[in-house]
Amino acid sequence: MxxxxxxxxxxxxxxxxxxxxxxxxxxxxxxxYDKESSVFQGNSYEYLQRFPGLYDSMLLVIDRLGGLKDSLVSGEVTLFAINNNSFNLAMKNLNLRRATMQPARPPLTLATLDSAHLDTLACRYILRGLYNTDRVVGNADGILAPNIKYDYSMNLLYERVNAGGYVGGGPQQLFFSDPKETPFEIFWVTTKTQIVNVKTNNGIVHVLSSGHDFGFGNEFVERMNK
The missing domain is CATH 1.20.5 (Single alpha-helices involved in coiled-coils or other helix-helix interfaces)
Incomplete structure (x- = not known):
């Protein structure tokens, strides 16, 4: 025994x-997991061109607005890339509002939007300087980063998502917020990244989730529906 x-x-x-x-x-x-950054052999503008059918709308907007292409080609900037679906969501909301007004207003397209307002909103996705996740991690409230025009800052907050039952064991992501010029977070509009830390020849690219609504909420509709 x-x-x-x-x-x-x-x-x-x-x-x-x-x-x-x-x-x-x-x-x-x-x-x-996901500790290393991706590297793209080209500038940040060429990164968008590398994926036909994905960033066509963002390229159209950039090409319409003076100076943005040059910044992405040779400037030291951080780009939050927006795919076509994000622009489609924004335009659908705008034209739905216009169609239900009395009297109804004709639909608009990205090519016919007011360029001044479009420039104001598009510049919020291009930050002056390089911001990878290493620069943001460790800041519990995130960091404020200036965009390339208008003396306007966005908020970046780091998170490592959970995976396989392990807290913080998955890939890295950033919360990208438009503070709407107020310190009260309840009024901020926030979106998330799905890819981070793509290093180009002249900058950093983070890719936003496809569910993001270009313009960060109702501000896009209010600006364009004039």
Missing amino acids: RNIFSIKSMLFTLAVACCFAACSKKDDTYYN
Whole structure:
């Protein structure tokens, strides 16, 4: 009986040790997830061109507005890339408002939007200087970063998402907020990234989620529906 008990105890000890070893290995895997940045051999404007059908709307807007293309080609800037769906959402909301007015107003397109207001909003997605996640991490309230025009700052907040049941074990992301010129966060409009830290020849690119509404909320409709 004593020998049987000893064998069972030894098997149990071995099972626990194997379990801890497996968990430790898995912990290390998640801890090191997404640690390295991607590198694109080209400038930030060429990064948008690299994906036909994805950033066409942003390229159209940039090409309409003076100076933005030059900044993305040779300036030291951080770009938050917006895909076509984000512009489609904004234009759908705008034209729905116009269609339901009395009298109804004709629909607008990105090519016919007021360029001054469009420039004000588009510049919020291009920051002066380089902001990767290493520059933001450790700031519990995020950091304010100036855009390339208008003396207007955006807020960047770092988060490492959960994965596989491990808190903070997944990929990195940024919360990108328009503070609307108020310190009260309840009035801020926030979106998230789905890709971070793409290093180009002249800058950093972060890609926003496809559910983002260009212009950060109702401000786009209010500005354009004149």
